[in-house]
Amino acid sequence: MRVSLFVPCYIDVFEPRVGIATLELLRRFGIDPTYPLDQTCCGQPMVNAGCHAEAVATEAHFARTFADCDYIVVPSGSCVHQVRYHMTSVEQTEEVRAVRARTYELVEFLHDILKVEAFPWAEFPHKVSYHNNCNALRGIGHGTASELREAPFSKPLDLLRKVKGIEIVEQARPDECCGFGGTFSVFEPAVSVKMGHDKVRDHAQSGAEYVVSADSSCMLHQKGCATRLGLPLKFRHIAEVLNGARA
Amino acid sequence: MSLSPDQPSGRRHGLHDLPHPDLQGADGQSARHEDGSRLVHAEASSRPLGSAQPATPAEPQPRGATEHGHHPIDHDEAARRFIAATEHEKMHDERLWDLRQKRDRQMHAIPEWEELRELASAIKLHALANLPEYLEQFETRAKANGIEVHWAETGAQHNEIVHGLLADHGAKSLIKSKSMLTEETGLRHYLQGKGIEIIETDLGERIQQLDDEAPSHIVVPATHKLRSDVAHLFAEKLGTDPDNRDANYLAEQQRQKTRPLILNADAGMTGANFAVAETGSFVVCTNEGNADLSANVPPLHIASIGVEKVIPRMADLGVFIRLLSRSALGSPITQYTSHFRGPRQGGRMHIVLVDNGRSARLGMEPFWTSLKCIRCGACMNTCPVYRRSGGLSYGATYSGPIGLILNPTFDRRKYSALPFASTLNGSCTNVCPVKINIHEQIFAWRKELAEEDEMAGGKRAMMKAAGALLSHPAMYRAAIRTTDSALRVLPHFVAGEFAGVWTKEGRDLPDAPPETFHSWYQRTHGRTGAE
Numbered sequence: 022m023r024v025s026l027f028v029p030c031y032i033d034v035f036e037p038r039v040g041i042a043t044l045e046l047l048r049r050f051g052i053d054p055t056y057p058l059d060q061t062c063c064g065q066p067m068v069n070a071g072c073h074a075e076a077v078a079t080e081a082h083f084a085r086t087f088a089d090c091d092y093i094v095v096p097s098g099s100c101v102h103q104v105r106y107h108m109t110s111v112e113q114t115e116e117v118r119a120v121r122a123r124t125y126e127l128v129e130f131l132h133d134i135l136k137v138e139a140f141p142w143a144e145f146p147h148k149v150s151y152h153n154n155c156n157a158l159r160g161i162g163h164g165t166a167s168e169l170r171e172a173p174f175s176k177p178l179d180l181l182r183k184v185k186g187i188e189i190v191e192q193a194r195p196d197e198c199c200g201f202g203g204t205f206s207v208f209e210p211a212v213s214v215k216m217g218h219d220k221v222r223d224h225a226q227s228g229a230e231y232v233v234s235a236d237s238s239c240m241l242h243q244k245g246c247a248t249r250l251g252l253p254l255k256f257r258h259i260a261e262v263l264n265g266a267r268a
Numbered sequence: 269m270s271l272s273p274d275q276p277s278g279r280r281h282g283l284h285d286l287p288h289p290d291l292q293g294a295d296g297q298s299a300r301h302e303d304g305s306r307l308v309h310a311e312a313s314s315r316p317l318g319s320a321q322p323a324t325p326a327e328p329q330p331r332g333a334t335e336h337g338h339h340p341i342d343h344d345e346a347a348r349r350f351i352a353a354t355e356h357e358k359m360h361d362e363r364l365w366d367l368r369q370k371r372d373r374q375m376h377a378i379p380e381w382e383e384l385r386e387l388a389s390a391i392k393l394h395a396l397a398n399l400p401e402y403l404e405q406f407e408t409r410a411k412a413n414g415i416e417v418h419w420a421e422t423g424a425q426h427n428e429i430v431h432g433l434l435a436d437h438g439a440k441s442l443i444k445s446k447s448m449l450t451e452e453t454g455l456r457h458y459l460q461g462k463g464i465e466i467i468e469t470d471l472g473e474r475i476q477q478l479d480d481e482a483p484s485h486i487v488v489p490a491t492h493k494l495r496s497d498v499a500h501l502f503a504e505k506l507g508t509d510p511d512n513r514d515a516n517y518l519a520e521q522q523r524q525k526t527r528p529l530i531l532n533a534d535a536g537m538t539g540a541n542f543a544v545a546e547t548g549s550f551v552v553c554t555n556e557g558n559a560d561l562s563a564n565v566p567p568l569h570i571a572s573i574g575v576e577k578v579i580p581r582m583a584d585l586g587v588f589i590r591l592l593s594r595s596a597l598g599s600p601i602t603q604y605t606s607h608f609r610g611p612r613q614g615g616r617m618h619i620v621l622v623d624n625g626r627s628a629r630l631g632m633e634p635f636w637t638s639l640k641c642i643r644c645g646a647c648m649n650t651c652p653v654y655r656r657s658g659g660l661s662y663g664a665t666y667s668g669p670i671g672l673i674l675n676p677t678f679d680r681r682k683y684s685a686l687p688f689a690s691t692l693n694g695s696c697t698n699v700c701p702v703k704i705n706i707h708e709q710i711f712a713w714r715k716e717l718a719e720e721d722e723m724a725g726g727k728r729a730m731m732k733a734a735g736a737l738l739s740h741p742a743m744y745r746a747a748i749r750t751t752d753s754a755l756r757v758l759p760h761f762v763a764g765e766f767a768g769v770w771t772k773e774g775r776d777l778p779d780a781p782p783e784t785f786h787s788w789y790q791r792t793h794g795r796t797g798a799e
Contacts, residue, residue: 028785028786030748033748033784033786034748034781034784035778035780035781037781037783037785056789058741058786058790060741061737061744062738062744064738067731067735067738069711069714070688070714070727071716071717071718071719072718072727072728072731072732072735075728075734076731076735078736078738078739079739155691155692155693155694155695156692156694159693159695159697159698166698167372168375168695168698168699170376170378170379170381171382196695197652197695198652198691198695200652201691202690202691202693203691204688204727205688205691206770207769208727209343209344209347209653209688210344210769210770210772210775211347211351212347212348212351212656212657212689213691213773214773214775215351215357215656215773216653217775218774219361241778242775244776245771245775245777245778246774246775249774250774
């Protein structure tokens with residue numbers, strides 16, 4: 022199985038340890054992912070701003086960079102949502118369509134492709150509040166959203182429940198958006214920050230010590246909010262917890 | 269109907285230890301039963317009302333977006349002021365979240381909920397795809413029932429037709445129930461200019477009329493107001509006691525002042541929730557019975573109906589009635605579901621079928637399915653941006669998610685920034701009872717408006733620069749070598765004075781790790797890439 026790793030820009034710059042944890046975690050399952058050094062971005066920032074023409078070259082570059090593999094694994098639901106559903110500015114060649122279909126978010130890859138049953142090395146003896154990125158939850162189907170009448174399931178919680186010692190606590194508004202929203206965070210800063218403050222207070226009131234998510238972008242925003250409010254929350258990407266981080 | 273057993277009853281209300289005082293019960297009990305012992309009422313359904321006496325000086329009511337002709341509405345600016353009015357924002361968020369939770373409980377009590385949504389969507393799509401036929405059928409049957417039917421292509425034509433009818437009957441006063449369509453056409457201001465006295469009979473809408481504000485929500489039009497705002501307003505306009513904030517007192521005072529006007533009105537107006545082609549009849553859903561007063565007390569009844577309201581058969585109606593109030597207010601049904609089939613003896617009934625841009629929208633791919641909307645407001649109740657910013661911050665007839673996709677069809681320039689007042693989280697799409705893909709249409713509007721250069725030039729230039737950088741790996745790598753420089757070029761962050769905008773409202777900057785993942789990989793794995 023030829024797997025390539027895409028490390029989104031946030032993780033690359035602000036949370037490099039998430040990229041490292043993803044790489045190490047995949048290696049634990051006998052996969053040695055390639056990390057194409059020329060990678061940049063999935064094009065989401067431009068596309069979400071409505072600037073599709075401005076995203077063409079970036080999307081083409083993404084498709085070229087990841088053309089030669091069976092799976093592209095990404096530790097971000099948001100970027101995968103872009104690639105799978107919104108990478109339509111670039112001409113839809115066979116190569117582009119193949120790359121889009123082969124792109125998987127890390128939780129999906131572990132849950133649906135590798136069908137991982139255990140993480141024997143993992144132990145996280147803490148109270149954890151799980152944050153669903155909206156694109157991960159409602160976009161690529163990490164789990165059921167509270168608005169729908171469906172049999173409840175959650176791929177990330179399925180995985181986290183295999184981690185020794187972990188205690189999952191529930192928020193009052195479990196899948197309420199945290200207000201990051203990409204460029205929304207800087208174009209509508211007042212609403213973005215209010216939503217962020219409400220979200221981190223909800224985490225704190227649930228008794229959580231840690232917030233865990235499959236998306237670093239939301240957590241970057243939430244961490245900024247929690248620090249400002251003086252809330253003692255700690256943030257970990259799910260890749261770190263599944264890879265055996267103890268704290 | 270019983271509540272679903274898997275729904276926790278003692279769940280915390282929201283994000284804070286105590287709900288806003290306006291939502292707090294005097295007896296500390298929450299009102300969520302459906303056994304009829306307490307009236308589930310549109311305006312006051314969230315919580316029993318607390319102490320009437322003001323404990324603290326009232327926070328002034330934040331006002332909506334500033335409008336300058338066709339200049340783009342600045343939602344961020346108005347939302348900021350709403351959030352700064354902390355009492356208002358807290359109450360608003362909690363009140364609407366409470367409606368969302370009630371909606372969820374109703375959903376869990378209906379096993380076939382998702383099937384109903386699918387069916388409702390299919391019926392609407394079918395009706396819209398065959399709109400001319402169903403409208404003609406509706407007109408024919410309505411006329412056969414003794415209703416006079418008029419057609420208005422524009423809002424202005426609608427207003428003229430209504431005024432003409434009033435003039436024909438020598439009507440000087442008009443009572444009307446709530447109608448988003450007449451908000452669209454600006455009927456109230458038009459008729460006031462013609463010397464007609466208008467009384468809104470829906471309590472929330474009456475409050476908004478007295479305050480000269482548009483409705484901030486399509487179902488609960490004064491939901492952005494605290495009781496203290498209403499007490500202040502009524503004191504000024506109706507002469508009530510400014511220190512008495514008791515909801516029962518305020519509602520009763522309003523009733524006493526308005527009832528004589530209703531009883532003596534020359535004409536009445538309603539909207540319609542559904543027009544049934546098969547029967548030529550229409551249906552109005554209210555919780556206050558005010559549409560029935562408007563329709564039945566005066567000798568003349570005029571109903572303004574948007575052309576998209578037509579459904580084929582009476583048998584289809586049940587699908588929508590089951591979804592409407594459950595989605596809107598989390599109650600199984602509105603208190604009144606009134607069917608109007610023809611004029612009563614000695615009375616006259618007119619229908620004005622209004623297009624006002626709907627035919628044009630029907631031809632707009634991918635936006636035409638927004639015509640499925642049944643105006644329940646569920647997308648507003650669930651929208652985390654709407655709950656924090658208040659409906660008037662959108663500066664438009666329609667606010668919240670549905671407003672983001674409807675308003676640009678009326679005025680592309682004025683509402684060009686609204687599709688950006690969203691995080692694209694998708695909750696609106698999931699609650700929509702007729703399955704409009706609202707958040708995908710918001711996304712599509714961004715593209716549409718950017719292509720027409722309606723987007724603020726700065727944003728576009730930023731994205732152009734980002735796109736150029738991100739398709740050139742060597743340049744990109746050089747640009748993000750340090751965290752500090754990354755903050756200046758990473759596209760989500762390139763809003764000019766990024767650090768200032770990010771931190772000003774109460775959010776710290778991210779930490780700066782010593783090296784990027786890319787550098788770490790090169791250091792530990794060697795330069796094996798194609799760079």
